[in-house]
Amino acid sequence: MKLDAVFADLVYDELSFWSSRFGAMIFDNLELRRGVRGLDVACGAGFPLFELAFVHGPSSHFTGLDLWREALNRARRKIEVYGLANVDLVEADASSMPFANESFDLITSNLGINNFDDPSAVIAECHRVARPGARIVVTTNLTGHMAEFYQLFRETAPQLTAAINAQEAHRGARAGVQQLLERNGFEIARVVEDEFFLRFADGTAMFQHHLVQFFLYGWRSVTDDSAIYAALEETLNAARPLEMRVPMLYAEAVRV
């Protein structure tokens, strides 16, 4: 690996501090085996794809799949800089993957299932391309995500309670994730729950955070009214401490 290229291109950005908390559950819990044919579904710009490829080493091969072309272009450049010979990238929709039946021994998806339009179609595809006995690992945030924030949102705009509740509820619960895997032909092997807290000095800092700017896309489906967000920012500025719980799930299952 050429360090000047690493720093010139800032190739370390495949993972955010957000993604890394969920990805750590994979590297803390997954049994590492030799000679694995792996698939990372929704690999984005390369996390946890590259880390999986590095920790498994040259006896294994990993494919990263995503439909986000710019992220894959960035990931391609990182493969060159890292000099990774055991990774390839595929641009495709995870609900219709260009792989033969029974191709993979390990399928991972870090923060994928919350983002798929049709999670069941994706997990059914994972079953089709998994070899019998293959492992699948998914991580996700759960219902309860930032509950403290949603409560203050409701208190600020009680007239929007129904829409806020719907936005809050769109994340899955542990039972739902397990059923998603079981319904599609996987047997649950291991489930781990953990949590962390998003903490901010105040609401202004929170709203300017790049992660929260991303969350705002979802919140705007509740309302686009800037006056409500200004009032919410004031409410958050008065909240002490400003801490929001994020429940996390690691679910590992085996293809029956």
Ligand SMILES: C[S@@+](CC[C@H](N)C(=O)[O-])C[C@H]1O[C@@H](n2cnc3c(N)ncnc32)[C@H](O)[C@@H]1O
């Ligand atoms: C929250 S990001 C997670 C990216 C990465 N795994 C990480 O841990 O940072 C969700 C990813 O899902 C991808 N995605 C959403 N729907 C998809 C689909 N149907 N097929 C493939 N990728 C999809 C997005 O392009 C995005 O890269």
